[in-house]
Amino acid sequence: MESLHARYPFFESAREAVDDAAVDLGELVARGDAPAVDRAVERVTAALTEGDVGAPRRRTRTELLSYPVARVLVSLVDEPAVTRTYAQAEAATAVERIRADVTENADLSYGSGGEVSLSGLLSEFGLDDAVEPVAGEDAYRVTVTAYLRLSSNLDGDAWRLNRRELADGEVPVERDELLVLLRQAIEDRVADGLPLSVPDAIADALTDAVGRVEEVLADIDVAVDIDRVVPELFPPCVHALLERARDGEELPAHSWFSLCSFCAAIGMDADDVLELLDVAEGEDPVLAQRVRYGLERVAGERGVEYPLPSCETMDAYGDCVNKDDLCADVQHPLSYYETRVESAGD
Amino acid sequence: MEERTVAYLRGAFKRHYEATEVSPPPAPNEREWGYIPWTAQAQTTMVRHRSWLDVGNLGRFLTEERPQHVYFSAAQYRDPSANSMGRKDWQGTDLVFDLDADHLPGVDPEETTYREMLATCKDALLDLLSVLEDDFGFEDCTVVFSGGRGYHVHVRDDGVHELGRGDRREIVEYVLAEGLDLDALLARELVDGIGLENPTEKRTLSTTGGWGKRVHDRLLALVDEVRAMDDDEDKRERLQAYDGIGEGSAEKLVEVFDANYDQIAAGNVEVHGRFLTLARQVAAETFDAESAPIDEPVTTDINRLIRLPGSLHGGTGLTVERIPREDVAAFEPLVDAISPVFGDESDDALAIEVTEPVTIELADDTFTLEAGAETVPEYVGVFAMARGHAEIAKQ
Numbered sequence: 001m002e003s004l005h006a007r008y009p010f011f012e013s014a015r016e017a018v019d020d021a022a023v024d025l026g027e028l029v030a031r032g033d034a035p036a037v038d039r040a041v042e043r044v045t046a047a048l049t050e051g052d053v054g055a056p057r058r059r060t061r062t063e064l065l066s067y068p069v070a071r072v073l074v075s076l077v078d079e080p081a082v083t084r085t086y087a088q089a090e091a092a093t094a095v096e097r098i099r100a101d102v103t104e105n106a107d108l109s110y111g112s113g114g115e116v117s118l119s120g121l122l123s124e125f126g127l128d129d130a131v132e133p134v135a136g137e138d139a140y141r142v143t144v145t146a147y148l149r150l151s152s153n154l155d156g157d158a159w160r161l162n163r164r165e166l167a168d169g170e171v172p173v174e175r176d177e178l179l180v181l182l183r184q185a186i187e188d189r190v191a192d193g194l195p196l197s198v199p200d201a202i203a204d205a206l207t208d209a210v211g212r213v214e215e216v217l218a219d220i221d222v223a224v225d226i227d228r229v230v231p232e233l234f235p236p237c238v239h240a241l242l243e244r245a246r247d248g249e250e251l252p253a254h255s256w257f258s259l260c261s262f263c264a265a266i267g268m269d270a271d272d273v274l275e276l277l278d279v280a281e282g283e284d285p286v287l288a289q290r291v292r293y294g295l296e297r298v299a300g301e302r303g304v305e306y307p308l309p310s311c312e313t314m315d316a317y318g319d320c321v322n323k324d325d326l327c328a329d330v331q332h333p334l335s336y337y338e339t340r341v342e343s344a345g346d
Numbered sequence: 347m348e349e350r351t352v353a354y355l356r357g358a359f360k361r362h363y364e365a366t367e368v369s370p371p372p373a374p375n376e377r378e379w380g381y382i383p384w385t386a387q388a389q390t391t392m393v394r395h396r397s398w399l400d401v402g403n404l405g406r407f408l409t410e411e412r413p414q415h416v417y418f419s420a421a422q423y424r425d426p427s428a429n430s431m432g433r434k435d436w437q438g439t440d441l442v443f444d445l446d447a448d449h450l451p452g453v454d455p456e457e458t459t460y461r462e463m464l465a466t467c468k469d470a471l472l473d474l475l476s477v478l479e480d481d482f483g484f485e486d487c488t489v490v491f492s493g494g495r496g497y498h499v500h501v502r503d504d505g506v507h508e509l510g511r512g513d514r515r516e517i518v519e520y521v522l523a524e525g526l527d528l529d530a531l532l533a534r535e536l537v538d539g540i541g542l543e544n545p546t547e548k549r550t551l552s553t554t555g556g557w558g559k560r561v562h563d564r565l566l567a568l569v570d571e572v573r574a575m576d577d578d579e580d581k582r583e584r585l586q587a588y589d590g591i592g593e594g595s596a597e598k599l600v601e602v603f604d605a606n607y608d609q610i611a612a613g614n615v616e617v618h619g620r621f622l623t624l625a626r627q628v629a630a631e632t633f634d635a636e637s638a639p640i641d642e643p644v645t646t647d648i649n650r651l652i653r654l655p656g657s658l659h660g661g662t663g664l665t666v667e668r669i670p671r672e673d674v675a676a677f678e679p680l681v682d683a684i685s686p687v688f689g690d691e692s693d694d695a696l697a698i699e700v701t702e703p704v705t706i707e708l709a710d711d712t713f714t715l716e717a718g719a720e721t722v723p724e725y726v727g728v729f730a731m732a733r734g735h736a737e738i739a740k741q
Contacts, residue, residue, distance in 0.1 A: 130505075144482055145505030148513040162520040163530055167555025169483020283534055 004116060006060040007097055009067030010090065010189050011124055018068060021061075029069065029205040035059070039066035041209050044073050045216040047089030048082065050309055051257030051297055052096075069206075075195035076203055076210045082217065083194050088297050091187035092253045095179050099250075125185040131178065132170075140178050141170040150181040155292040158285025176250070176286045228341055229268055231276060235336035236322035237314050238262050245277055245287075254317050258309055258333075260294030265334055270295050351731050352384050354738040358728055359384075359412040359658055361687045362665075368408060368656035372502065374398045376422035376437065380651050381413035382660065390414070394651075397427035414660030417651035420500070422507070431649050438507030440500050441514065442652055443478075443521070444644035445470050447495040451639055461707045463495065464679050471497045471674065474638035477521050481556065491679045493659025493666040498652060514646045523557055523637040528622075528629040531558040532615065550613035551625075560636055561629045562613055568628060569603050569610055588627050595620040658685065663728035680708050688725040696727035697739035704735040 005014035028034055039057050043066055046054035053070075057063045074086045101116045122128045130146035133139075142150075144166060151159045164171045173181065198206075234242070241259040245251055251259065263273045270292045274280070279287055310332050314320040320327075330336045371377065375398040382390045392415075401407045408416070419426065420442045424435035447463035448455055450470060455463065471489070478484045478501065488500040509517075519525065532549040551565070552558030575581045578600070585596040599620055603610070606617040615625045644650055653659070655668040664683040690696075691709075700720050706713045706729055713726050719739060722730070730736040 143505060145503075145509060145513075148509060148516055152510070152512040152516060157530065160519065161516045162523060162526055162557060165552045165555035165558060166481045166520070167483075167559070168480070172555070282529070282532075 003060050006056065006063035007101075008094060008116065009064055010094070010186060014064060014067070018064065023065060025068065025072070026199070026202050026205070028065065029072075029202055029209075035062040036065035036069055037206070037209050039063065040069035040073055041212050043067070043070040043090075044077075044082075044086055044213050047086040048213075048216055050254055050313070051085075051089055051261075051294075052093045052253050053089050069209075071190075071194060072196060072198055072202060073206060073209055073213055075198055076206060077213055077217070078195050079217075082213075083191060085297065087187045087191035087194070090190045091183045092257075092297075094186045095183045096253045098179060098182065121182060125182070125189070127182075127185065134172065138175045140173050140175070142173055142178070142181065144169050144171055147171040147173075147181070150184045153184060154180065154289060155296070156285060156289040158282070158289060174286070180286070180289060229266055229272065230341060230344070233337060233340040233344060234262075235333045235340075236324055236327065237311075237320050237333055238337075240321045241319065242276065250290075252317075254309075255319050256290065256294055257298065258314060258317075258319060260291070261298040261309075262333060262337075264295050264298045266337065347386050347388075347731070347734065348737045349386050350740070351737045352386050355414075355660075355663070355728065355731060356384050356412050358663070358688065358724075359414075359660075360409055362658055362685045363405070363408040363412060365687050366656060366685070368404060368654065370398075370404050371418055371440075371500075371654075373422050374401075374404070374418070376424075376426060378419035378421070378423065378426040378434070378649075378651065380417045380419075381411065382415040383411070384414045384660070392417075395427050395429050400427065408657065416654040416657040418654055420650050420652050421648055436648065439509075439648040439650075440502050441484075441506040441509065441517070442501070442644055442650060443474060443499040443638075444492075444641040444652075445474065445496045445498075445638065446641050449639060449641060459707060460495075461680055467496050468674075468677065468679075470638045471499075473636055474499060474521060474640065475671075475674065476636070477638065481520070482517075487671065488655070489669045489671060489674055490653070490655045491665075491667040491669060491677065491683050492653055493657075493664040493683060494662055500652070511646050511648060514648070515642075518640065518642050518645050520557075521638050521640055522642075523633040526557055526629075526633060528561065528615075528626045531556070531561060531629070533558075548614055548616050551615055553611075553613045557632070558613075561625070561632045564632045564635075565615075565625055565628045566611060568624075569607070572600065573603055573607075585624070588624055590623045591620060595623075599624065659732075661732055663688065663725065663732040681710060684709065684725045688723075688728050690724045693723060694721040695724045697721050698727045698730060698736040699739050700730065700736045702735045704730060704733075706730060706735075 002017070005011060005017045008014060029037055031037075035057065039054075039062055043053040046052055057066070070086070074083050098116065098121065102118050102121070119128065122131050127146060130143045132141045134141060144161070147164075148161065151161075157163060161171070231242075238259065241251060241255055244255075245259065260273070263276070268276070270288075273291045273295065274288055277287070277291070309317070311320060311327070311330065314333065326336055326339060330339065377398065378394065379396040379398065379401050380392050380394040381396075382392050419439075421434075421439040422437045424437060426434055428434045445467050447453065447467040450463070450466050453463055453466055458466075475487065475489070478487060478499065484501050484503045484506075486502045488502070490498040490500070492498055528551075531551060533552065535548055535550055551562040553562055572581050572584055575584065581600050582593060582596040585591050585599055586593065591599070598618065602618045602621060606614075609617050610621075615622055644652075653666045655666050657666050658664070659666055663685070664679070665685050667677075667679070667683045669677050669682075698720055700715045700717050703717050704715050706715065706726055708726055708729055709723075713722060715722070715726075715730060715736070720736075727736065727738075731738060
């Protein structure tokens with residue numbers, strides 16, 4: 001088993017590796033405490049609470065096997081919102097890894113880790129004939145039919161075909177935009193076939209694991225009771241994230257998710273967030289798109305909102321910065337804001 | 347319609363199908379087939395959910411059944427004759443466009459003759475083909491006169507088959523230039539400000555593709571046209587035709603055209619405040635002139651049935667005529683779509699009973715038919731009867 005497969009478990013070759021290893025999924029899950037099942041639960045719960053699939057395990061085998069098990073878990077929970085949120089989280093994590101693994105070179109060379117190349121990714125999704133690099137630029141041309149398939153679920157006018165520079169059947173996209181399109185391809189791949197029909201024996205063996213996912217689902221708070229937007233009162237961690245985003249930094253998925261869920265929790269919509277970031281929709285369509293996507297993801301369906309991570313989790317991600325006195329008294333960035341808003345009075 | 351007229355038209359259609367070879371679309375066995383039989387009642391029922399197996403030999407089917415209208419599905423299915431769309435098991439759909447002369451902007455069907463409507467419709471067809479070929483790069487386009495009031499284009503390039511409704515809706519929006527204005531098309535670029543500390547922003551139109559390029563081409567053509575004029579008065583007049591551009595602005599613009607020509611050619615629209623005023627109006631002109639008013643549901647409905655090229659349109663007796671791409675510009679529907687078997691030019695070819703006075707434009711001529719007995723060339727008679735203005739004369 002290669003570490004590449006653990007990093008990109010939705011690859012066709014990863015699926016084959018699982019097959020080749022002749023792992024009996026039934027046997028694996030029957031040992032309820034197997035690390036792969038644990039990791040699978042984490043994949044799904046992290047998707048629900050953090051918008052990513054959690055930190056990878058060191059063992060390739062555990063990491064790789066946890067992916068098919070996670071798909072089974074999602075199938076057993078059988079909630080469309082959960083399935084979608086999970087697929088989005090796998091895709092978001094994968095894109096972060098792609099950003100790290102694939103070099104900036106437009107010549108599609110192998111990444112610094114020797115793990116994955118952009119051309120390899122494109123061919124993984126049958127897009128090698130559909131995407132072509134533009135010589136001398138960090139840009140690509142995508143055939144119009146592939147562009148339509150991958151962009152039609154994306155929000156934001158900037159993705160609408162009639163605003164693109166369509167010529168001779170090809171749509172020029174920037175590198176960041178290509179990654180958004182790839183994210184869509186990954187999300188489709190992860191969601192493909194879900195929910196699976198799961199044999200009873202496996203379902204029985206996974207009862208506990210499913211219970212753990214459902215517990216997290218039940219714990220997910222409904223919207224917090226603050227709907228005032230007073231940026232001066234935001235906690236320092238959110239301030240810092242906002243600053244970085246304003247400076248044009250592309251925040252890592254977990255940080256971005258934290259920022260979006262904070263904004264969503266206090267009742268902001270995408271336009272409000274864009275205003276807070278000082279960008280107009282048309283000015284930075286990629287960022288605008290990320291905002292919409294981020295907010296959509298944290299909002300979930302059926303009005304359930306996934307709140308942002310606790311102070312502890314923020315700290316674990318290195319996003320807990322510039323602590324002040326109040327920080328010592330709270331466990332959650334939202335409590336910080338709540339306290340500040342209350343003490344600011346009307 | 348009297349039974350005897352139905353019998354005559356069925357006979358006429360049989361002669362057409364005997365004399366013509368109608369070629370099926372690709373993968374005919376994966377398509378649903380449908381037709382409307384000839385009946386005397388105005389109310390008609392379509393026979394649907396037929397498979398290629400039911401049709402059997404297309405030539406024999408058409409000659410024997412000689413239906414009033416024949417259709418096939420733009421879609422391909424695993425089981426095309428299943429009675430519900432779910433059970434048919436969809437595999438893909440041709441990308442189909444329909445231009446209908448009844449729905450062209452600025453055409454009042456009451457005021458406009460059939461020939462004029464079709465001419466306007468063909469202009470729209472050429473606009474549509476320009477977008478499909480230049481922007482979308484489609485190469486496998488079958489252009490068809492519908493036999494009635496418009497044109498169809500069937501696109502079968504790789505990759506179009508799998509497109510869903512939402513994807514097709516985006517293609518429709520593109521062809522219609524829906525919801526566009528100049529601002530939607532401008533890209534913002536940061537440029538180093540000269541003598542300024544902060545970089546400034548300039549807004550540009552694409553010079554390489556999309557509606558941005560179309561607007562830019564037209565804008566540049568206007569600039570070139572004005573620059574080529576000898577007389578300053580003419581230049582100003584040309585520009586003052588636009589809203590919000592007075593004599594002073596026009597004069598300024600003429601200077602800007604010369605001084606900033608390279609910038610303008612590169613897509614910059616911020617060379618002068620009034621230049622944006624002008625560009626907004628040229629953008630609107632571009633959308634009007636180069637978009638094609640296609641009928642949206644025909645393109646987005648992936649289960650649509652569409653007329654079989656080579657068949658006859660039962661409401662006119664004209665051929666649903668496949669037009670080779672290079673012949674589109676010269677195509678004359680009211681001449682070229684007359685079935686050769688009805689082509690007898692002699693004025694006494696056919697005796698009919700006109701029930702409703704009507705003027706018919708066909709071939710290169712106009713035929714004014716008064717109520718009562720008339721003798722006419724056969725294609726005129728077929729047209730008048732198919733449209734319900736006449737019956738065949740009693741023997």
